Each structure stands twice: as structure tokens, then as C-alpha cells.
Amino acid sequence: MTCKHLDGLEDKIQTLNRDKENTVDALNSLKCKKCGAGAPDVWNCLDNSPYNTCPAMLCSEHLENHAKNRNHTLYFNISTLTTFCFQCKLSDVNCLFSYRMFDSIAESIGYHDPKKRNKRLTGLKNLGNTCYINTALQCIARMLPIQTYLRNDPFLKYNLNKSEEYTLIYQFREIIKKFWRGHILISPDRFVNQIYCLSPDYKPKTQQDAQEFIRLFLDDMDSYLQRKTGKRSIISESLKGTLRCEIKCHNCTTVHVKEEEFGEISLAVPETEEVSELAEKSESLLENEDKTWITKQNNSIFNKIKTILSLRPETIANLYDCLISFFQPQELNTEGNLFYCSACDSKVLSTQQYKIKAFPDILIINLKRFKYSYWGSKISTHVNTPLVLNLGQFSDCDNPTYYLSSIIQHSGLIFKGHYTAFCKDFEFDRWLEYNDKKVQECSEDKVRNAQAYVAIYTKFPVKRKKIIPKERPDFFLPKEWVYRYYSLSSPGPIYFSKFYCNHLFLSINTHEYDFLGISNEQWEELKLEWKYIGEPLRFKSPCNQCLENKEKFAARINFEKNLLERIKHVSKEYPRFFIAKTWMKKWESFLASDCNLNEYPKAPGHINNQVLANSDGDIREGLISEVDYIDINEELWKIIKQIYGCDIEIIKASNDIYSENVADFHLSELDEEIEEAIHKFTS
Ligand SMILES: [Zn+2]
Ligand SMILES: [Zn+2]
Ligand SMILES: [Zn+2]
Ligand SMILES: [Zn+2]
Ligand SMILES: [Zn+2]
Structure with a gap:
């Protein structure tokens, strides 16, 4: 029907x-x-x-x-x-x-193909001039090592919890998760609110510079991760390279070398007049396809008409023009930029030249389109961003090939304008255009015509052989390394050592990590190519000794916490036993420690009452109860003394520390059960 x-x-x-x-x-x-x-x-x-x-x-x-x-x-x-x-x-x-x-x-x-549609195309709502944030988020989310890390790293999985929701990285991770789950439209309001908290320059509804925002955001994630993990972060590992700057003194010919880490390269955009001067050299560097495109544009019918009408034809620059200017030797010969040569001990004429010493996996190139004069103006020379970029000629060390992966485009005037982004979807070999909530596929030509403000290039890790998991594994690889293996050009050594305890068994907190089980053969193959530190992991049951210690430690903390509670209770039995408050504080902080750590904090040493007495052994003057000391009854003193021992025993007839000494006091025997309990956890 x-x-x-x-x-x-x-x-x-x-x-x-x-x-x-x-x-x-x-x-x-x-x-x-x-x-x-x-x-x-x-x-x-x-x-x-x-x-x-x-x-x-x-x-x-x-x-x-x-x-x-x-x-x-x-x-x-x-x-x-x-x-x-x-x-x-x-x-x-x-x-x-x-x-x-x-x-x-x-x-x-x-x-x-719902998987294709959902996984790839997520738009971001504009919350009032937030296109600079939206474009940056789309581009950074597409950086493979960062995306992989944020989605999978065990450290984040177990540590980036709700309590961290007031950080940019937490909010960014939430957004990436939604990208992955295939939301069509996301409102990044929580993320954006965090930005407004980060710097007074960022206010709701105001347009900001995308280059500066990217720097601020990446720096913020970088320092967060560095602080929390105590290691170089994935941000630094994938985005930071090294520039080598050589300055040659004209006076004594000494070459001074400086090396600096960079997270991006900012290039001046040539004004139209300068373009043709650079063209000859730069065009020879272009890959064939990129070259054809530029020639086609320069010979386009519009340019021909302009020539006939004797208007200046629009020349198209390409990124190599900007790179050549940046890397060419530069004379430092004006009053303001004279170089101080330590060999000559004076300011001298010199020549400066930059070279790339270490290439990052992901290269961010900023084009300086804005001239910051009183009015502010924008250089609108079209700079073609080649799809393939070879930077070997700007380096003595390496000759990597980069692929264009994202462009952020700024259209319009300096303080207004609108940002859009183009990102390459390498998996499906297509270009995507992001315009806030709108996402669509677009042609390569559209990308080439884009007015790049930021260009992001990717040096792909060599297509690595797949690591095949095995059902009944012979060895275990930490997944954090597996992700690095797939997304970074140098994944670094495999750290096994941190998964072992002092007894050389699997540490009891290892369950918090994710592992990939592999076969013997696979391991044999991997270990030929990659460095590893510590014994390769074979088994997955945690150390018994450590488990026992953990229980023991927990029992001790429990027992002593009870004891502390009872001490805080006022009791009236006499005589009184005194404990210096300085020791009490140490003890209390010990009892507050986390039982789930791999290594336990050290217990405070014996009760140090010496601080309450002067060199003659008399009680110092001016001590105040509850500030300098506390007093307890015999029963509690016996227990605490049994656990910790003490230097001097102060026993008084009343709870006034200056009252009469109780001489020759004999402590009664400790209850056997308690003694045994103490013995168990102190041994
Ligand atoms: Zn109707
Ligand atoms: Zn019908
Ligand atoms: Zn309805
Ligand atoms: Zn000199
Ligand atoms: Zn152990």
C-alpha cells in the first residue's frame, strides 16, 4: 500500500x-x-x-x-x-x-555513512564575536597528537575529573569528546567562560586576535600539563621546534650562536611591490601542483584585463616568499639594533641569520597581516599557502616535508572582521570549511584562495606498522606509548620502570593504566626499533608485598586517627603527661596522608619534648596550654609512647605544665592486645 x-x-x-x-x-x-x-x-x-x-x-x-x-x-x-x-x-x-x-x-x-558524517562535522555556536575561538578550537582539535592524547591518555582519564572543570584543558577535552560522539552543533559556552576568566583582555562580545588566542590557549594547556605531570607536555612535544640564530660580527668575524625554542613562526607579509622581487626564487621551491595553480591565477583573465586597463595586476605571493625573507641574512646596522659582540666588547655591525635546528611535528605559521599603527591597517596581499611545504633549505639538519592541514582566514577589517577555518580531513582526503555552526566540505581551490592568517602544517609521522593486540598476551605495552607511536614522529622510549614497585613486581597502582597485550613476536620486533626503560611487562597481577604494606599502612592510620580523636577529648585523670605541640602538628599531617599512594609518607620520629625545656631540663618560661603543648592521661600516653618513643617524659601533678613534677612514676603495663596491634603495623 x-x-x-x-x-x-x-x-x-x-x-x-x-x-x-x-x-x-x-x-x-x-x-x-x-x-x-x-x-x-x-x-x-x-x-x-x-x-x-x-x-x-x-x-x-x-x-x-x-x-x-x-x-x-x-x-x-x-x-x-x-x-x-x-x-x-x-x-x-x-x-x-x-x-x-x-x-x-x-x-x-x-x-x-553515519559514522563519517557524525564523526567529522561538528559546528560550534558563535556566542558573540567568538569566531576567533571557534576556528582555533576546530584547528587544534584536529592536531592528531593533541587529539589522541586528550582522548586517551590515562593521566587525563584518571586525573582530569570534575574538580578540574575550571581549567581550559578540561573544557576543551569535553568539546573533543562531543566532536567524537558526533554532535552536530556544540555551544562552547563553558570553555568560553573560562577564557574570560583567564585574561582581562578577553571580554564577552569582543573580537580578539586568533593568533594570540591560539598562543594563550596552547601555553595554558602546556603549563597545566607540565605542572601536573612533571614532564614535557604533549603540546611542547608536538608543537615546539628550535631556531638557531647566528650572528656574525663584522669587526672580528666571530659567529655568535643562540638557540631558542619556538611554538610558531611569525612571518611578515610582503607588500605588493615586494612580491615580484621574491617571486623568482620562491617559485622554484613550489611543488608542481602548487606552481601550476599560481601561474594559472597570475595569468587569469582578470589580471589580463587589469593589465590592459593599465591597472596594476594583482600578484600572488606564496608562503615561500615570506619564509625566504624571514630566513635570509639580515644586516643589523641601524642605531637601534646594533649587536653587542662580547669578543670586541662593543656594539658592532653584524649579520644575523636564522635556521631551523629542530622541526616540530606540527608547525604553526602566523602571517603578520596587521600593521599596528594608530589606525591599524591590514596587508591584504594574497599569500598562497602551498599544500606541500619543504623546509629543508632553511635548515642544516633535516629536510622534512610538511602538509597543509589547517588555515585560519580573517576577512574584513582589523577590529571587526570574521574568522573562518579550513581543515584537511586526512582520513577521508577532503577539505572542510568551518564557519561557526556551519561546517561543510569544500574544494581545494577554495582553500588555495583563502586569505591565510594562520597556516598549520603537519609533518606526518611515518605511516607506522600497526601494533596488533593479542588475546592471550605475552607482553603488555602501556597504551600511552602506543598512542604516541601512532601520532608523534618520535614517540620516545617505552617506560616500563614506573610500573614496578621496589620489590620489582607490578606496582599496585598499575591498574590505573591501560595496556595493550601483544605477542612475543610483536615485542621482539618493537624492541629492535624502540628504546625501552625497565623490564618489559609480562604479567598483570600486582605485588603481594605492596598490597600487604598498603593494608598495614591503612590499618596504622586508622588506629592512630582513633587515638588522636581520644586525645582531643578532655579527660580528667591525674597525673598529666605533656606533648609538645610542634610534634603534634607533624603527627596530624602524617595522619592526613593519602593511603592510595605508591609510596607512603614517613611517620614522624620520636616525640620531641625537648623543645619545651631549657638546657637545665626545666620547663621553659611562658608556655601556653594548647598553643605550645597539650596534656593527656596515662592510658593514652602509654600507647603513643609505645608507637613513637620520646626524648623526655614530662609528668605533672596537674594540667598546669608549671605544677609539681611527679617523680619516679611507673607506667602500668600496656594492654596486650593493643601492644600486639601496634607491633603489627610498626614492624
Ligand atoms: Zn501545515
Ligand atoms: Zn497519505
Ligand atoms: Zn514539539
Ligand atoms: Zn666582534
Ligand atoms: Zn612491591
Whole structure:
């Protein structure tokens, strides 16, 4: 049974979709007009009266009323590509439309491959001039090592919990998770609020510089991770390179060498006049495809018309022009930039030249488009960002090939303007254009035509052989290393040592890490190529000795905490025994320690009462109860003395430390059970 109401409606449905700017955007904007419910349960009314187009867009709950009141029977769901006839529902037919006519739409939203569509295309809501944040987030989220780390690293998994929600990295990780879960639209409001807390320069609704924001954000994550893990962070590992600066003194010919780490390279954009001077040299560096494109643009019909009209043709610069200017030798010969030569002990004329000493896996290139004069102006020379970039000629050490992976484009004026981003999806070999909530595939030409403000290049790690997991493993690899292996050009050594305790068994906190079980052969292969530190992991049961120690420690803390509680209770038995408050404080902080650590804090030494007495052994003057000392009864003193021992025993007739000494006092025997308990955990 089919629904006759659908006859002649094909055109109408297609128009409905064509009206929308693009279908991904359409999906995002789908909302029930009554209650705001979003896709997929949103239906367009397909009212077929010849004079009227019904604009109703409703969820299934609110569709019923509309259908009854207006007598409109047909509805179409863009997200599921389903039509539904209200009238025919009564005769129990749910009409599924022929998919054929929607193939093009389905293609553009990746409908046929939900994994592809969902995983890749997530838009970010603009919260009032936040396009600079949105573009940066999209680009950074696409940096493979950072994305992999944020999604998988065990350290973050176990430490970046709710208590850290007021950090940028926590909020960014939440966003990445949503990207991964395939949200179509995310509002990054929590992240953005954190930005506003970070620096007074960042205020709601104000446009900011994307280059500066990226630097601020990456630095913030970098220092957070460094502080928490005590190691060089993934941010530094994947984004930092080294520049070598050589300064040659013209006077004594000494070459002074400085090396500095860089997280990005900022290049001056040549003004139009300068472009042709650089062109010859830079064009020879371009890969064929990139070269063809530039030639084509320069010979384009528009440029020819401009030449005929004797207007200056627009010359296209390319990134090599900017790089050559940056890396070429520079004379330091003006008053302000004279170099101080230590050999000559004076300011001298000199030549300075930069070279790249160590290349980062991900290279961020900023183009200095804004001239900060009073009015502020923008250099709009088009700089082509080649899809393939070879930087060997700017280095003596290496000759890596980089691939363009993201561009941030700034259009418009300096203090206004709008940011959009282009990112390469290497997995599906396509370019994506991000414009806040709008995400769509775009052509390579569009990317080449983009006015780059930030260009991000990736030096791909060599396509590594897959590490195959084994069901009954012979060895275990820490997953944190496996991720590094896939996403960094140098993943570093495999650290096994940290998983062992002092007894050379598996440490009891190792369960917090994720491991990949592999075969003997796989390990043999890996160990030929990669350095490792410590004994390779073979087993997964934790050290018994450590488990025992942990229990013992927990029991001790428990016992002594009880003791402390009782001491705090006022008791009235005499004589009184005195303890210096300085020792009490040490003891209390020991009792507050975490029992789940791998290494336990050291217990305080014997009770140090010497601080309450002067050299003659008399009580010092001016001591105050509860500030300098406390006093307890015999029973508690026996226990605490048994555990810790003491230097001098102060026993007085009353709770006044200056009252009469009780000489020759004999402590009664300690209860046997208690003695045994103490013996257990102090041995
Ligand atoms: Zn029908
Ligand atoms: Zn509704
Ligand atoms: Zn209607
Ligand atoms: Zn000199
Ligand atoms: Zn152990």
C-alpha cells in the first residue's frame, strides 16, 4: 500500500531543501516551533494547497494538532529522509519515500555513512564575536597528537575529573569528546567562560586576535600539563621546534650562536611591490601542483584585463616568499639594533641569520597581516599557502616535508572582521570549511584562495606498522606509548620502570593504566626499533608485598586517627603527661596522608619534648596550654609512647605544665592486645 498524497510532491520536497543554504546547516536549524525539540524528530509540513506553502516545522508530538486543525496531512523529515502521512496513518501506512531523489542531499550530509558524517562535522555556536575561538578550537582539535592524547591518555582519564572543570584543558577535552560522539552543533559556552576568566583582555562580545588566542590557549594547556605531570607536555612535544640564530660580527668575524625554542613562526607579509622581487626564487621551491595553480591565477583573465586597463595586476605571493625573507641574512646596522659582540666588547655591525635546528611535528605559521599603527591597517596581499611545504633549505639538519592541514582566514577589517577555518580531513582526503555552526566540505581551490592568517602544517609521522593486540598476551605495552607511536614522529622510549614497585613486581597502582597485550613476536620486533626503560611487562597481577604494606599502612592510620580523636577529648585523670605541640602538628599531617599512594609518607620520629625545656631540663618560661603543648592521661600516653618513643617524659601533678613534677612514676603495663596491634603495623 502506498500513499496517494505523495503524488506530484517530489518537486516540492526538493525545493524545500534547495531553499536552505546547505543541508548540514538545515539540520542544525531544525527545531519544533512549539517546543524547540531538535532533529531527528522534526517534521516539515508539506501542505499541498496550490496557493500556500505551510511553514510549519514540528516534532511528532505537536504534529498531530497541526494536522487536525489545519487538515494538513503530509510531513517530511530531512534528517531521516522519511515522509509521513497523517491521514494514511489511520489506515496504518507509514510511507517511506523513494531514496533515489535524495541521493545528492544524502551524499552532502554523508547520510549513507553515519559514522563519517557524525564523526567529522561538528559546528560550534558563535556566542558573540567568538569566531576567533571557534576556528582555533576546530584547528587544534584536529592536531592528531593533541587529539589522541586528550582522548586517551590515562593521566587525563584518571586525573582530569570534575574538580578540574575550571581549567581550559578540561573544557576543551569535553568539546573533543562531543566532536567524537558526533554532535552536530556544540555551544562552547563553558570553555568560553573560562577564557574570560583567564585574561582581562578577553571580554564577552569582543573580537580578539586568533593568533594570540591560539598562543594563550596552547601555553595554558602546556603549563597545566607540565605542572601536573612533571614532564614535557604533549603540546611542547608536538608543537615546539628550535631556531638557531647566528650572528656574525663584522669587526672580528666571530659567529655568535643562540638557540631558542619556538611554538610558531611569525612571518611578515610582503607588500605588493615586494612580491615580484621574491617571486623568482620562491617559485622554484613550489611543488608542481602548487606552481601550476599560481601561474594559472597570475595569468587569469582578470589580471589580463587589469593589465590592459593599465591597472596594476594583482600578484600572488606564496608562503615561500615570506619564509625566504624571514630566513635570509639580515644586516643589523641601524642605531637601534646594533649587536653587542662580547669578543670586541662593543656594539658592532653584524649579520644575523636564522635556521631551523629542530622541526616540530606540527608547525604553526602566523602571517603578520596587521600593521599596528594608530589606525591599524591590514596587508591584504594574497599569500598562497602551498599544500606541500619543504623546509629543508632553511635548515642544516633535516629536510622534512610538511602538509597543509589547517588555515585560519580573517576577512574584513582589523577590529571587526570574521574568522573562518579550513581543515584537511586526512582520513577521508577532503577539505572542510568551518564557519561557526556551519561546517561543510569544500574544494581545494577554495582553500588555495583563502586569505591565510594562520597556516598549520603537519609533518606526518611515518605511516607506522600497526601494533596488533593479542588475546592471550605475552607482553603488555602501556597504551600511552602506543598512542604516541601512532601520532608523534618520535614517540620516545617505552617506560616500563614506573610500573614496578621496589620489590620489582607490578606496582599496585598499575591498574590505573591501560595496556595493550601483544605477542612475543610483536615485542621482539618493537624492541629492535624502540628504546625501552625497565623490564618489559609480562604479567598483570600486582605485588603481594605492596598490597600487604598498603593494608598495614591503612590499618596504622586508622588506629592512630582513633587515638588522636581520644586525645582531643578532655579527660580528667591525674597525673598529666605533656606533648609538645610542634610534634603534634607533624603527627596530624602524617595522619592526613593519602593511603592510595605508591609510596607512603614517613611517620614522624620520636616525640620531641625537648623543645619545651631549657638546657637545665626545666620547663621553659611562658608556655601556653594548647598553643605550645597539650596534656593527656596515662592510658593514652602509654600507647603513643609505645608507637613513637620520646626524648623526655614530662609528668605533672596537674594540667598546669608549671605544677609539681611527679617523680619516679611507673607506667602500668600496656594492654596486650593493643601492644600486639601496634607491633603489627610498626614492624
Ligand atoms: Zn497519505
Ligand atoms: Zn514539539
Ligand atoms: Zn501545515
Ligand atoms: Zn666582534
Ligand atoms: Zn612491591
